[in-house]
Amino acid sequence: MDDNxxxxxxxxxxxxxxxxxxxxxxxxxxxxxxFVDALNSLTFIGFPLGFWFAQQGSIIVxxxxxxxxxxxxxxxxxxxxxxxxxxxxxxx
Amino acid sequence: MxxxxxxxxxxxxxxxxxxxxxxxxxxxxxxxxxxxxxxGIPAYANGAAxxxxxxxxASFISLAGIVAFAGNGYxxxxxxxxxxxxxxxxxLLLAPYLRKFGKYTIxxxxxxxxxxxxxxxxxxxxxxxxxxxxxxxxxxxxxVFTRFLNVNTTTGVVIGMAIVFFYAVLGGMKGIxxxxxxxxxxxxxxxxxxxxxxxxxxxxxPLPQIGFGRILDExxxxxxxxxxxxxxxxxxxxxxxxxxxITAALMFGTAGLPHVIVRFYTAKSVRAARxxxxxxxxxxxxxxxxxxxxxxFSKLQIINDVSGKSLADMPxxxxxxxxxxLISGPKAADGSLPPVTxxxxxxxxxxxxxxxxxxxxxxxxxxxxxxxSPEIGGLPAPIVGxxxxxxxxxxxxxxxxxxxxxxxxxxxxVYYKKINPAASEKQQxxxxxxxxxxxxxxxxxxxxxxxxxxxxxxxLAFGLAAASFFPVxxxxxxxxxCTAKGAMWGMITxxxxxxxxxxxxxDIYGNSDGIWGIPETGFGTVGMIIxxxxxxxxxxxxxxxxxxxxxxxxxxxxxxxxxxVAAHLKGEELH
Numbered sequence: 001m002d003d004n005x006x007x008x009x010x011x012x013x014x015x016x017x018x019x020x021x022x023x024x025x026x027x028x029x030x031x032x033x034x035f036v037d038a039l040n041s042l043t044f045i046g047f048p049l050g051f052w053f054a055q056q057g058s059i060i061v062x063x064x065x066x067x068x069x070x071x072x073x074x075x076x077x078x079x080x081x082x083x084x085x086x087x088x089x090x091x092x
Numbered sequence: 093m094x095x096x097x098x099x100x101x102x103x104x105x106x107x108x109x110x111x112x113x114x115x116x117x118x119x120x121x122x123x124x125x126x127x128x129x130x131x132g133i134p135a136y137a138n139g140a141a142x143x144x145x146x147x148x149x150a151s152f153i154s155l156a157g158i159v160a161f162a163g164n165g166y167x168x169x170x171x172x173x174x175x176x177x178x179x180x181x182x183x184l185l186l187a188p189y190l191r192k193f194g195k196y197t198i199x200x201x202x203x204x205x206x207x208x209x210x211x212x213x214x215x216x217x218x219x220x221x222x223x224x225x226x227x228x229x230x231x232x233x234x235x236v237f238t239r240f241l242n243v244n245t246t247t248g249v250v251i252g253m254a255i256v257f258f259y260a261v262l263g264g265m266k267g268i269x270x271x272x273x274x275x276x277x278x279x280x281x282x283x284x285x286x287x288x289x290x291x292x293x294x295x296x297x298p299l300p301q302i303g304f305g306r307i308l309d310e311x312x313x314x315x316x317x318x319x320x321x322x323x324x325x326x327x328x329x330x331x332x333x334x335x336x337x338i339t340a341a342l343m344f345g346t347a348g349l350p351h352v353i354v355r356f357y358t359a360k361s362v363r364a365a366r367x368x369x370x371x372x373x374x375x376x377x378x379x380x381x382x383x384x385x386x387x388x389f390s391k392l393q394i395i396n397d398v399s400g401k402s403l404a405d406m407p408x409x410x411x412x413x414x415x416x417x418l419i420s421g422p423k424a425a426d427g428s429l430p431p432v433t434x435x436x437x438x439x440x441x442x443x444x445x446x447x448x449x450x451x452x453x454x455x456x457x458x459x460x461x462x463x464x465s466p467e468i469g470g471l472p473a474p475i476v477g478x479x480x481x482x483x484x485x486x487x488x489x490x491x492x493x494x495x496x497x498x499x500x501x502x503x504x505x506v507y508y509k510k511i512n513p514a515a516s517e518k519q520q521x522x523x524x525x526x527x528x529x530x531x532x533x534x535x536x537x538x539x540x541x542x543x544x545x546x547x548x549x550x551x552l553a554f555g556l557a558a559a560s561f562f563p564v565x566x567x568x569x570x571x572x573x574c575t576a577k578g579a580m581w582g583m584i585t586x587x588x589x590x591x592x593x594x595x596x597x598x599d600i601y602g603n604s605d606g607i608w609g610i611p612e613t614g615f616g617t618v619g620m621i622i623x624x625x626x627x628x629x630x631x632x633x634x635x636x637x638x639x640x641x642x643x644x645x646x647x648x649x650x651x652x653x654x655x656x657v658a659a660h661l662k663g664e665e666l667h
Contacts, residue, residue, distance in 0.1 A: 001650060010649055017184050024180045028173045028343075033335045036166075036326045046305025051324040054169035055159075055384040056301060059176045059377050066183045066370045073188075073366060082652040084363040 099477025115259030126264030139371020144276035145493035149232025152486035157458030160387035165323035178346025183369035191365035206576035230539020275485035282482025304385035319448025337614030345554025348561035399443035409467035418457035502527035555616020559586035578631030586623030
């Protein structure tokens with residue numbers, strides 16, 4: 001990668017991180033804690049919704065967030081020609 | 093010997109033989125193998141190993157009980173969100189970059205990125221945090237042996253020590269990692285089977301994560317009748333601000349714990365490090381979404397089976413756990429736990445909350461919920477034995493991961509880097525193995541004679557990790573101009589301020605209410621913010637990192653082979 005490509009790669013990485021971390025904060029601190037009372041007036045598969053976010057939903061969303069990150073970064077790596085293969089071992 | 097003891101013994105012997113067999117096959121003969129398994133572990137296996145390493149005796153044995161009883165439902169969410177949300181931070185902010193940077197330990201990163209003084213601060217912090225943690229694991233091994241096999245704690249801990257000694261000293265990180273994969277399998281099966289069985293039995297839905305929603309109305313109603321706040325109601329125990337602070341301390345602490353971070357060095361590549369984080373959280377989430385349902389089902393069943401019954405009518409599990417003192421009367425004025433008695437003489441045992449007219453006569457220890465759940469749910473003896481084996485797997489896997497951090501900190505960061513830089517591979521490996529052996533003995537001693545404050549200090553370790561490591565790791569990667577002096581002062585102030593606040597507020601020392609009622613478990617978040625501010629401020633006025641170091645930090649942001657990182661890994665001086 002030349003300097004321009006590096007700058008571009010890094011900017012897109014940071015933008016992806018910003019989006020994912022915003023969702024991370026919204027489901028845990030937002031839905032699970034700060035707005036929990038308001039959400040508890042709604043019911044979701046038998047759970048008060050805020051309580052569900054605090055004990056189930058936030059954890060499920062965390063897994064999905066990392067999955068999206070891994071997937072998007074794979075695509076980004078390929079686009080910039082720095083993708084790594086399954087069997088590759090770096091700096092053993 | 094009872095059926096339960098027999099089955100526990102059967103499962104313990106089978107699983108221990110598997111661990112030893114695996115360890116023997118993966119023995120190592122070089123330092124890279126001993127510290128980081130040669131950096132050659134596939135992502136799914138690394139994820140399972142991280143999950144086993146991470147989920148300790150506390151997660152397996154105590155978590156559901158803490159949610160059900162200590163947290164009265166909602167307040168326990170801090171642990172559920174806090175101990176999983178940290179993985180998002182690890183995956184996005186640390187794992188890929190630390191893997192690219194390479195080397196063996198956290199002090200390695202701190203020392204190479206900043207300077208040698210910072211390395212020493214990091215070594216001390218890593219060793220202290222790991223020892224505090226490992227003592228709790230050994231105590232967990234002792235608890236399982238005492239209750240299920242009727243041997244005394246000392247014998248139980250010694251057996252556990254012998255097993256860990258065998259596979260950790262022989263196989264180093266490689267042996268530990270493959271053993272942890274097996275231990276994860278054992279512990280997750282042991283956790284899920286009773287949860288699925290109980291959920292299917294009570295609600296007809298075999299998925300505990302869904303079945304759990306069906307009983308909440310009934311549980312809320314029962315709790316209110318007994319004078320407790322509703323199970324799902326928010327902020328009855330912990331204020332909104334403290335929920336946020338404690339959750340944050342646990343999340344950022346998770347992302348700063350040395351024994352977790354070191355696992356990303358064992359991945360094959362940057363890409364594999366990202367995938368390891370994904371697999372790890374997926375494996376962890378299987379247990380962490382099940383735990384709150386085990387909590388709710390157990391609480392419902394305990395209230396139904398026990399509250400308002402006479403002592404003669406109590407179920408069998410009640411009496412066995414009462415004998416070991418984990419079911420008792422309410423805490424006396426001197427802090428002791430008397431046996432269960434019908435205090436008001438109405439012929440029955442009352443389990444009641446603050447707003448009830450009738451005084452409470454029952455105290456249930458958090459640690460028994462999972463271990464007793466198969467018996468409470470009326471499941472057969474083999475399942476009880478399996479749960480005991482799962483608890484042992486959880487405790488042993490975490491203990492071995494922590495012992496490796498202690499061993500590699502001593503052998504790599506102290507002996508090789510400070511005392512004898514000319515040491516051969518063989519000498520380093522020998523020192524690593526001796527350090528491991530010594531650490532196991534100390535950990536075993538602490539497990540047999542746990543200092544009274546261990547349980548509290550384990551929770552505090554997260555705050556300390558958040559306040560010391562997290563800021564300097566993240567800034568070291570994302571901010572090229574973060575200086576050595578900045579990082580050093582940031583770590584020192586974060587650590588000292590947080591420790592001082594903890595000593596000042598914790599029950600057994602200062603017992604003060606602190607500032608704005610912030611509990612000691614949540615103060616790590618404040619300490620972390622202080623660390624960030626100090627590091628950034630001092631970095632403005634101190635000498636910038638050398639151009640070559642700035643270029644190295646630039647390189648770790650991109651996957652693939654790069655010039656400076658390769659030179660750094662060969663041991664060339666870059667400062």
